[in-house]
Amino acid sequence: MSEAAEYDPYAMPTDAIQEPPVSLWAALRKIGPGIILAGSIVGSGELLLTTSLGANHGFAFLWLILFSCVIKVFVQTELGRYAISSGKPTLGAINELPGPKFGAHWILWCWLFMMLTTIFQLGAMTGTVGQSLNLAFPKVSAEIAHRLGYVPKINGEAEGSTAGTDAMPEEDRSTYLGALIHERPESPWAVLTCFAAVGLLWSGSYRRIELITTVLVVGLTLITFTATCALPATNYPIPGSEVAKGLTFALPAAGIAAAFG
Known part of the structure; x- marks a missing residue:
């Protein structure tokens, strides 16, 4: 058998195995791949689902959120360790588990x-980023819509029109694209987000991705920790009794679909 036929891209050659770091600084210099993994698994579940569950059901699902966070850490860690030690991809390892196969x-x-369902979620997450940016910079989309031909109404008539037969509906005086951006002001930001992500990945620079992901993960962690610590000093402190209710392993029927969806 030829050497090319025996080549296994997933095999771990012995000369690629590095000695584990022995100092804290050396260990911190090796966390890049872990930071990228952490950034990749923080998605709509952490940023959207948990906040919506809290808004709709209070602390009832706190135990479930904490449990999922703990399980996620161990599952990701052990799958990564097995992949490194065996040289097998994660899906290949799962395919070797006992059980029915089709x-x-x-x-x-x-x-x-x-x-496949996650692909559709990406559109929702991109739209959410666009909405956040539009809330931070609302004048940008308004200016884009104006430059693309959107004509706002004044007292029920299109701006610049005259009463009577010369009056034209807004949809006739505005371009389709201008009216669309006026109705969906998050659209320009969502498109910009998509192109920025494509450009970042297309560049193929691991160092750039590692740096950006590190800034995002560390920043999100610090903001979340600071906001949680500052909450008792606001007008909306968290009562200890509410936290205790969230650790009773209750499953409100009204929120089961949202929690496991």
Whole structure:
């Protein structure tokens, strides 16, 4: 058998194995891949689902959120360790688990379905980023809509029109694109976010991705920690009794679909 046929891209050559760091600074210099992994798994569940559950159901699902955070850490850690030690990709390792197979292990089919639905979630997450940026800079989309031909109404008539037969509906005086951006002001920011992500990944620079991800993960962690510590000093402190209720392992029927959806 030729050498090319025996080549395994997932095999871990012995000369690629590095000695573990022995000092804190040396260990911190090795956390880049872990930071990127942390940034990749922080998504709509952490940023949107948990906040919506809290807004709609209070602290009832606090225990479930804490449990999922703990489980996620151990699952990600052990899968990563096994992949490194065995040289097998994660999906290949899961495919070797005991259980029924339909061409592939049933867990892999569940993973495929999850990934297909995640693609649709990416659009929702991009729109959420656009909404956040539009709230921070509301004049940008308004200016873009104006330059693309949007004509606002004044007292029920299009600006610049005259009463009577010369009056024209807004949709006739505004361009389609201008009216669209006026109705959906997050759209320009969402498009910009998509192009920025494509450009970042297209560059193929690991160092750049590591630096940006580190800033985002550290920044998000510090902001969350600071906001939590500052909350008792505001007009909306967290009562200890509410936190205790969230640790009673209750499952409100009205929120089960949202919690596990």
